[in-house]
Amino acid sequence: MSVATAKITPNLIAEHGLTKEEYDLILEIMGREPSMTELGIFSVMWSEHCSYKSSRVHLKKLPTKAPWVIQGPGENAGVIDIGDGQAAIFKMESHNHPSFIEPYQGAATGVGGIMRDVFTMGARPIANLNALRFGAPDDPKTRHLVSGVVAGIGGYGNCMGVPTVGGEVNFHPSYNGNILVNAMTVGLADADNIFYSAAAGVGNPVIYVGAKTGRDGIHGATMASAEFNEDSEEKRPTVQVGDPFTEKLLLEACLELMATDAIVAIQDMGAAGLTSSSVEMSSKGGLGLELDLDKVPVRETGMTAYEIMLSESQERMLMVLKPEARDKARAIFEKWELDFAEIGVLTDTGHLVLRKNGKVEADMPVAPLVEKAPVYQRPWIPTHPQPVILANKVKAPQDLMAVLKTLVGCPDLASKRWVWEQYDHLVMGHTVQRPGGDAAVVLIPGPHGAPVGYKALAMTSDCTPRYCQADPKAGGMQAVAESWRNLTAVGAKPLAVTDNMNFGNPQRPEIMGQFALAIEGMAEACIALDYPVVSGNVSLYNETNGKGILPTPTIGGVGVIADARRSPKIAFRSPEEAIYIVGETGGWLGCSVYLREIERREEGAPPPVDLVAERRNGDFVRSQIEAEKITACHDVSDGGTLVAIAEMAMASGIGARLEGRPKESPNHAYWFGEDQSRYVLTVREADAAEFEKVSRAAGVAVRRLGTTGGTDLTLAGAGAISVAELKAAHEAFFPRLMGAAK
Amino acid sequence: MKSAIIVFPGSNREKDAEAALTRISGTPPVLVWHRDTELPKVDLVLVPGGFSYGDYLRCGAIAAHSPILREVKARADKGMAVLGICNGFQIITEAGLLPGVLQQNAGLKFVCRNVNLRVETSQSLFTSRYEKGQVLSVPVAHHEGNYFADERTLDELESRDQVAFRYCAPDGTLDSAHNPNGSARNIAGVFNRTKNVLGLMPHPENAIDALLGSTDGQGIFQAMAEALAA
Numbered sequence: 001m002s003v004a005t006a007k008i009t010p011n012l013i014a015e016h017g018l019t020k021e022e023y024d025l026i027l028e029i030m031g032r033e034p035s036m037t038e039l040g041i042f043s044v045m046w047s048e049h050c051s052y053k054s055s056r057v058h059l060k061k062l063p064t065k066a067p068w069v070i071q072g073p074g075e076n077a078g079v080i081d082i083g084d085g086q087a088a089i090f091k092m093e094s095h096n097h098p099s100f101i102e103p104y105q106g107a108a109t110g111v112g113g114i115m116r117d118v119f120t121m122g123a124r125p126i127a128n129l130n131a132l133r134f135g136a137p138d139d140p141k142t143r144h145l146v147s148g149v150v151a152g153i154g155g156y157g158n159c160m161g162v163p164t165v166g167g168e169v170n171f172h173p174s175y176n177g178n179i180l181v182n183a184m185t186v187g188l189a190d191a192d193n194i195f196y197s198a199a200a201g202v203g204n205p206v207i208y209v210g211a212k213t214g215r216d217g218i219h220g221a222t223m224a225s226a227e228f229n230e231d232s233e234e235k236r237p238t239v240q241v242g243d244p245f246t247e248k249l250l251l252e253a254c255l256e257l258m259a260t261d262a263i264v265a266i267q268d269m270g271a272a273g274l275t276s277s278s279v280e281m282s283s284k285g286g287l288g289l290e291l292d293l294d295k296v297p298v299r300e301t302g303m304t305a306y307e308i309m310l311s312e313s314q315e316r317m318l319m320v321l322k323p324e325a326r327d328k329a330r331a332i333f334e335k336w337e338l339d340f341a342e343i344g345v346l347t348d349t350g351h352l353v354l355r356k357n358g359k360v361e362a363d364m365p366v367a368p369l370v371e372k373a374p375v376y377q378r379p380w381i382p383t384h385p386q387p388v389i390l391a392n393k394v395k396a397p398q399d400l401m402a403v404l405k406t407l408v409g410c411p412d413l414a415s416k417r418w419v420w421e422q423y424d425h426l427v428m429g430h431t432v433q434r435p436g437g438d439a440a441v442v443l444i445p446g447p448h449g450a451p452v453g454y455k456a457l458a459m460t461s462d463c464t465p466r467y468c469q470a471d472p473k474a475g476g477m478q479a480v481a482e483s484w485r486n487l488t489a490v491g492a493k494p495l496a497v498t499d500n501m502n503f504g505n506p507q508r509p510e511i512m513g514q515f516a517l518a519i520e521g522m523a524e525a526c527i528a529l530d531y532p533v534v535s536g537n538v539s540l541y542n543e544t545n546g547k548g549i550l551p552t553p554t555i556g557g558v559g560v561i562a563d564a565r566r567s568p569k570i571a572f573r574s575p576e577e578a579i580y581i582v583g584e585t586g587g588w589l590g591c592s593v594y595l596r597e598i599e600r601r602e603e604g605a606p607p608p609v610d611l612v613a614e615r616r617n618g619d620f621v622r623s624q625i626e627a628e629k630i631t632a633c634h635d636v637s638d639g640g641t642l643v644a645i646a647e648m649a650m651a652s653g654i655g656a657r658l659e660g661r662p663k664e665s666p667n668h669a670y671w672f673g674e675d676q677s678r679y680v681l682t683v684r685e686a687d688a689a690e691f692e693k694v695s696r697a698a699g700v701a702v703r704r705l706g707t708t709g710g711t712d713l714t715l716a717g718a719g720a721i722s723v724a725e726l727k728a729a730h731e732a733f734f735p736r737l738m739g740a741a742k
Numbered sequence: 743m744k745s746a747i748i749v750f751p752g753s754n755r756e757k758d759a760e761a762a763l764t765r766i767s768g769t770p771p772v773l774v775w776h777r778d779t780e781l782p783k784v785d786l787v788l789v790p791g792g793f794s795y796g797d798y799l800r801c802g803a804i805a806a807h808s809p810i811l812r813e814v815k816a817r818a819d820k821g822m823a824v825l826g827i828c829n830g831f832q833i834i835t836e837a838g839l840l841p842g843v844l845q846q847n848a849g850l851k852f853v854c855r856n857v858n859l860r861v862e863t864s865q866s867l868f869t870s871r872y873e874k875g876q877v878l879s880v881p882v883a884h885h886e887g888n889y890f891a892d893e894r895t896l897d898e899l900e901s902r903d904q905v906a907f908r909y910c911a912p913d914g915t916l917d918s919a920h921n922p923n924g925s926a927r928n929i930a931g932v933f934n935r936t937k938n939v940l941g942l943m944p945h946p947e948n949a950i951d952a953l954l955g956s957t958d959g960q961g962i963f964q965a966m967a968e969a970l971a972a
Contacts, residue, residue, distance in 0.1 A: 151851070151852075154852050155852075158793075158852060158883070158885075159752070159754070159793040159796070159797075160754070161753075161754025161755065161792060243796070244793075244796070245751070245752050245793060245795070245796025245797075245798070246796075248751070248752055248754070248793070249751055249752075336751065337751065420854075421851075421852075421853055421854055421855050422851050422852045422853070422854070423852075423854060424852070424854045424883040425854055426854060426881050426883055426945070426948050426954075426955075427754055427755055427758065427791075427883065427948075428757065428758065429755075429757070429758040429761055429762075429947065429948050429954065430954070431954060431955075432953055432954060434955070443953075443954075450757065450758075450760070450761030450764070450765070451761075454953075564953065565953060
């Protein structure tokens, strides 16, 4: 068997994103010059996106195990046991580069891709979230990008009939040339019916299902592994085009087939399409794979083996079936009017062999392609530490209430209603906590789709990139802790996380340092909080013309709630209830939103997280929620305590009367400091004394801040502002930015 | 009440509707696949929300020409009750069961939020459980919900008591600020002349549980179950 070799020039190697050393390794593995198709396959499999070559050594430090973890990182998504024979399957993934080039399609296919990762494993997606970071609001591209990304996410998710229930949106000039679009899907499956990608059974048929293959998205994975420059617009042809209708059919067809026992292995075609799906299935199964590319359903004529293998056309799956199940499977896909093609067979050769027009286009050993993929111990240096900014070194404002109004209306804290009203967050009929709370809560659907009880899943996505920039380790720790805190605030027991690591160019030691240290901080927090990482995604080279983004390790957390009727919301429930803060307030202004928005200073060390206090405070709050003692609850994060209280007031229309702070702390530091591990919550007046007693017994610091009621927010000695005025400021930012009337 | 839900490729609220019908009428509906040409003997056909056939061409346009819709139309002409919600409203309008069309929202964006609906008549098998003028809180989730018909048709709809619901302020007044999609005369739902067919954009099937935000949609299902009880 001979493979037609191409003339491989140094230029061609460089165009494929391979180094001279990596190419030498290819020569060693192949024992000859590769064909063009083989070179393309090596190129995508060894791209940063597919091989994790810069990040692998660090990712190993994350804890991935717990008794409730069914499947950790390494499969299409992570799987956790949520009891009652059910499993939650989830993952977050980035689509940053495509979304910058073509925001609608880039974001849409990001959503489509992550949903495929989840239903490939046998789960019906029940909720989507997304974490978006845009450039400065006044950057000329921002409006176009916000509008396209939000419409794209809605366009895909709404059509799929999966509610988009939560997420986050931030703005910062460091994202001007490189936005972040991180999409997360949570699915539900029977714990004993999970599907994996390891191929098995020599002679079993390899089946292609879904949409046809076109020339779109060729080298998307390679694009995702390089920096941007002024010519990036020219990369538009590497962005895929999504068809949510086809994916909806693919979802229903796959789940229908998965209810039978036809499938041996299944893998979606995501980044690097047919290449990564076929290589992953065969390498995990330790088998060879022969494909006849003439049988691949194609959308265009004259496609070469190279193009077919590297296409990133969407809405496609590769499966290994039990041979006797072929006809049954075909009938299901025909019912849903999707392509179903037997394109190959499993072999015992350990080689991936590709034929096109009767010619062998590739014949390569699978094991070394995967196992010998380069792994780099990239040099790194720690981030220069920022000084701690003492509260009394920050000028006190004239008018505390005017500051509050500015903060609740600033881009990062303003209402995101304009965004999430474009997402169908109610379809499936199980959304208990809609967008705008600490964490989304959805009831767990029963066999016919409708909820059967009050058990629920809670989910959230979190990261504070400015903390990570100032101190990557503290920032990584904080991102995990905040996600754990947000789940706790709705009464959930946090179970596991998925991480989406968005960083700059790993070949720069300071960027690699941010990555390594963020992982260290995340690992410490995950261990301390029993909150393992079960899936994730790494997106590097988020730079434009040599300027990196703020390091952004987005954390997607999932927890379980035994009875959603007890889950508190952030809105004050009734007037004349006692308002408490749980956790110690020191008045930490370094790296705060206050410092940035009011003093225009982005500096200082971020607030440290005491993981012991985090756990103690959170466990206490959760126990009080379960005992039905808490009527409203909100974690304290960006903007500090007064912003948290204002958000609770705005969500309900009920005001509050707040008493003075303790003497030792300046007013603005006390109310706007971002000390960690804190919650603001309300308790019925009749339960207040008992609540204080129980908290003392638990060794948890609580302090009465005031009482709910009226329509104003009043702070003793600092004046008052009406909740309506705050809300008007809070709601104004997005419509004004986007020029929409409503 | 025996009911059926028509399922098209791309339907996505059929399970929400199934849950609501089952919960309130006590009898699970039959799900009928779009390629079926035979409709089981039922008292009510519900055409659910979603993106039938991807909503390519125009919302509801392809579904309106499916074989099963011909059957639905034939039975509706003989008096069978038909409820079209969201995409279902678009489909039965495209199929000619109801007058008018659903255009793109005036804001040009998808909109998902709870809206206030004013009940315009209690004189129908769908709205008998409500008082005329009662204000309900029910969610919408659509991109093409902007109801349009010529002035004469609108006048006729009004004079024949064929307007079922209008978007309104919490106190029931009509204004453009509380119209989520720019629909003509704030119309959210309309009947056919014989009032056995109702199409509406909002989702009563997502307003049947206080934990999920509202129970105001229950009345439609209760009214149908009562009127169509065997």
